[in-house]
Amino acid sequence: MSELKVYVEGVGVWSPALGGFDALKAHLRGDSVDAPADRPPAVTLPANERRRAPESVLIAVEVAGQAVAMSGHAASELPCVFSSAYGDQLISDYMCATLASAPTELSPTRFHNSVHNAPAGYWTIATGCHASSSAISAGKASLGAGLLEAATLALTEERPVLLVCSDIAGHGPLGEMSGTRSSFGLALVLSPAPSPHALGALALELQPHPGQALLPPPMNGAWHENNPIASAAWPLMQNLASGEGECTLAAAETLALRVVLETTA
């Protein structure tokens, strides 16, 4: 099975406890870290959009903005892939509840914000990006499948790509089905070519029939367990913070993605 290699040029992170990649690194060193504001600043959005935007859009735009700023690339030049297991669960909950009681009162704005590619739409509008943008999902494998999609895009198009993986906390009957109780986002800028400021190289290899390798570790109450992107991303985030290491992600229900982070310095 062929191996793919992409270079990490930017990282963005947002959780209720960690407002960025530096906060993640400090946290992993054992330093105390101040929790970020409740609403992600998402400064890439124009102020009026920022006030109105749903949380799903704010988190995705926040981590995307962090990663692109670190990469030094112009956001307008980066094709982008937005991955999420559940999309905007709060809007879905609102829509299903409204449709059950008063369907003709459905809000048109919430409807057009309900599309899975709403974060991609707001991001490309805010950054003037005319490159391809995609919105994908792969259940609990949404992180690994997103990484695979972004890496294949970077390598075939021969240009850097922005990957944004995020999910927000759910609510109501739908929230109970998704089991998502906290919000989280991770973004990476992945380049097909080495550069002096890259954090490291990711070597990606598909591993069919992984058997036990995709079984989740026992639950121990850690913060990342109640978000599908965060729980999948936690091993990769630790490697990114330390600059090297290996982990195995789910790329599909029965397909593993081996991810080896190598230093390029």
Next chain:
Amino acid sequence: MPVPIQPLAVSAYTVTSALGHGLESHLAALSSARGGLRENDFSSAPLACWIGRVDGVEGAPLPPAHAVWECRNNRLAWLGLRQDHFLEHALDARQRYGAARVAVVLGTSTASIGATEEGYRQLDAQGLMPPELRRPPIHAPHSLAGFVAEALGLEGPCLTVSTACSSSAKVFAAAERLIRLGLVDAAVVGGVDTLCDSVLFGFNALELVSPEPCRPFDRERHGISIGEAAGFALLERVSAAPEATRLLGYGEASDAHHMSTPHPEGLGAELALRDALARAGLRADQVDYINLHGTASQKNDEVEAALVSRAFPASTRASSTKGFTGHTLGAAGILEAAVAMLAIRHDLVPGNLGCTRPDDACGPQLALVPEQRRVNIALSNSFGFGGNNACLAFGRAAA
């Protein structure tokens, strides 16, 4: 500049919509200009509009082994998979290449949200999802692709693309990249979207739904008619199926303009078109037929008509087939890719049903009635909310 691609073989394809189950019924309807829209008999509360509903979905349960995926959207997927021997072709690819060497890449806008809506209408005494719908996998966007991968026993990369109305066009691009990099040898692509209250009342709230059957590109058009469809295609290297219709190229671009209205000059649509032609190594004057996005919304049709008029010679024929099927949203990409491939297979330019007096923006390319003429190269346009644009290029196998 986009990177040119090697063509891929579309070794099998099928589609099911309001026009019927499978390709034959679509060919018959398109050749005779017989549409499939009906007065709305679907929504949970009255809504005066026309819809493109597929007959027989309710009576097509999933096999018991896949009962956890049971919902109307997956029933339509299962019904669609069994037309035109597509299931057999997909299982044959699995046999030839191995389960992990075949990808599943499917587009959907709303997946099985209809089942979630149903749950919210029937909440239990505690306000929770009722027992028969307490199945988490169907309340997520990946429901369709998860079901299809399981039903076909495929274990390669499995991806849902959900970019509104361009979803099941973009799947061709994602699959081509996986094949080009040698990660898989084949891919099942396609998409399914079913009628549900979310889209009927959602588009109604945006005042985009027509009270009469939709009339793409007509001066008197009054908005869209919503439909449903399931379609699938099997992509492989040309050497595996040298006689098959080919995917020659694709283009993807973003408007960067507005969430729910297209760029006024069709900037993203034109970038996607130019990208597709460049990737396929084609000039505009080589294109015989374009299946247009043509939703019958005021804005889309005005912008798309102007684009076709300025980018193509009169010898290129163009039509929207949404007057036949309604706008099938996340399934429109695969449905209309299938129409483009039928156009090549049968040398048929479908007519633009519903249009009698074309908008002033339309050029001479618009085909109002079916035309029998040689079609070697056909494009399909798909544009979605969020300014998400895709264009596909298909071609006849080289003689």
